Amino acid sequence: MAKETVLVVCPGRGTYNAPELGYLARHHGGSEWLARFDAMRAEAGKATLSALDGAAKFGPALLKGDNAAPLIHACAYLDFLSIDRERFEVVAVTGNSMGWYTALACAGAVSGEHGFAIADGMGVNSQRHEPGGQAVLVLAGEDWTVDQALVATVEAAMARHGVLPSIRLGGMLVVAGSVAALDGFEKDLPQLSRSPMRLAGHGPFHTPLMWPSSDAARAQFPVDWFGQPQVPLIDGRGKVWRRFESDAQELWDYTFGHQILQPYDFTAAMTVGIREFAPDRVVLLGPGETLGGAIGQVLIARKWLDIASRNMFTARQGEDPFLIGLGRPSQRSIVIP
Structure with missing residues (x-):
């Protein structure tokens, strides 16, 4: 039986909120990768993800970049690793804003450990910026x-x-x-x-006002962490980074330059993803599902699969979901055994 092809989308900031508290424990308790991420945080003197995710109550501390970024990255990356590869083939990966760092790891352009270190470090660096x-x-x-x-x-x-x-x-x-x-x-x-x-x-993300964050990232993360993506990787301009065609230095430079200092065009990334790769489905990694509306709006604007309105999108999702949100329990089981 032929595998279904999927475009994977990695979420950004603002997707781990009160309903998502406990997401890691519910879906990835006992994960070896979660244990590695916890060890990396503990070694750096930071609260572990398991401790943050296991808080008795959701609070402002979980919305700060230095906690929110690694939490969201871990939820999304572990979701990605859970996709049933016997039934689904990942044909491309993209992300929104901070989700670019997760996309790098999912596509294999950086290792799992380095991907987490980048997301964790950028959660701190993102708080360095001019006022705004x-x-x-x-x-x-x-x-x-x-x-x-x-x-x-x-x-x-x-x-x-x-x-x-x-x-x-x-x-x-x-x-x-x-x-x-x-x-x-x-x-x-x-x-x-x-x-x-x-x-x-x-902060004033994706503008030149973020230059302190960009400078800190360039000093912190080495070029040799970057390599060839193993599956096509779509950036925040709509550029596709392909295996055997991508230059690691250029990918590093984009990640800590343009990606931080210039507008992030998720609409362009999604448009390229559906038109270039024509996936059978789009998989939105958890936590949360707030990005689902934006994806639906891109499909409507492009009239993809003849979807031209919100009602048509909702009807299609009810019959046979084209967009699968792993933060939605009713859809999660479609791609995760």
């Missing part, structure tokens, strides 16, 4: 389609206030800038379906 933050704008309507006239109006307001694009996320746009710039920008916006949401504890 991020805000999420929902540009899609109730049917998950986007009015391009609205996009043009928002971009004009961004230009007036010096606000920068941070992440292009289907029918959403994450913007970044100084607090004053974001304040003025939000007051200048047209009526949106939802008010802009300022992301607590987030």
